[in-house]
Amino acid sequence: MSDFSNISHVPQPTKYLFIDGGYLNKLCEEYSKKYFHNRKIELNFKELSKEYFKTFYYDCLPPRKSKEKKEDYEVRTAEKQQFFNELRMIDGFHVFEGYTRGEGKKNRQKGVDVSIAVDMLMHTYRKNMERATLIAGDLDFRPLLNELVREGMFVTLWHGRSASKELIYSADSHQIFDINTIHSFVKDRNNFKIPAHSIFSELELKNSDRFEILKSGKMQNGENVWLYKRHSYEGIYIVQDLQGGSDIHDAYHFTEENILVTYFNEIVGEFEWDE
Numbered sequence: 001m002s003d004f005s006n007i008s009h010v011p012q013p014t015k016y017l018f019i020d021g022g023y024l025n026k027l028c029e030e031y032s033k034k035y036f037h038n039r040k041i042e043l044n045f046k047e048l049s050k051e052y053f054k055t056f057y058y059d060c061l062p063p064r065k066s067k068e069k070k071e072d073y074e075v076r077t078a079e080k081q082q083f084f085n086e087l088r089m090i091d092g093f094h095v096f097e098g099y100t101r102g103e104g105k106k107n108r109q110k111g112v113d114v115s116i117a118v119d120m121l122m123h124t125y126r127k128n129m130e131r132a133t134l135i136a137g138d139l140d141f142r143p144l145l146n147e148l149v150r151e152g153m154f155v156t157l158w159h160g161r162s163a164s165k166e167l168i169y170s171a172d173s174h175q176i177f178d179i180n181t182i183h184s185f186v187k188d189r190n191n192f193k194i195p196a197h198s199i200f201s202e203l204e205l206k207n208s209d210r211f212e213i214l215k216s217g218k219m220q221n222g223e224n225v226w227l228y229k230r231h232s233y234e235g236i237y238i239v240q241d242l243q244g245g246s247d248i249h250d251a252y253h254f255t256e257e258n259i260l261v262t263y264f265n266e267i268v269g270e271f272e273w274d275e
Contacts, residue, residue: 013130021059137163145170195254202247
């Protein structure tokens with residue numbers, strides 16, 4: 001019989017996740033517009049939160065319109081209320097509702113930022129958690145992150161690309177919530193496809209029976225890129241010329257050129273086609 005008595009198990013740190021729901025919704029809407037023709041993105045929050053002992057989600061129902069009847073308001077907000085209740089059914093998941101004021105573009109959340117700050121500080125002071133992750137991008141959270149770090153909490157910030165450097169620098173570590181991250185948590189990924197990565201050799205690309213160059217361009221770092229059409233395939237490829245003289249090329253393919261270009265610019269690096 002094997003003796004496992006000397007095997008030591010390293011305990012994992014207790015991690016809590018705090019989500020600014022309004023901010024995450026905004027990111028999903030932005031990526032839906034760029035990649036999915038404004039189709040609503042539904043995230044798998046059970047998958048998103050699986051590495052955390054507890055998850056706290058903060059959001060608001062839309063405000064009640066002027067002269068809107070209570071019954072009409074309840075019907076209009078029923079879908080989002082149902083969404084909140086579904087989140088509450090996930091083990092370790094807690095939803096806290098703030099409130100909103102104003103309408104349209106003047107709509108503002110109230111109570112959410114304060115609730116996030118109070119909860120993160122409380123769990124830090126009580127030593128309930130050893131690691132804290134915050135999904136947010138508002139610079140108003142900078143004082144909170146500074147205080148958490150001073151208290152010894154290890155803070156990770158998940159943020160969009162437009163988050164300010166000052167906010168990012170306040171955290172111990174950070175991760176960009178880019179299209180790849182969003183897509184990894186989409187419920188129905190088969191119907192929300194994004195460009196895929198592949199590799200080709202120089203010899204393959206020079207085979208005119210398989211590939212045809214449509215246009216060429218250059219990245220900001222000086223590397224060349226080409227748009228290829230692959231015969232017998234409905235999609236197109238952006239192929240990257242790697243520095244160092246390698247005969248192996250990274251390629252990204254998709255069916256729509258504008259989405260492929262958007263993806264390449266975001267994930268790989270910005271470039272322009274030659275005139």
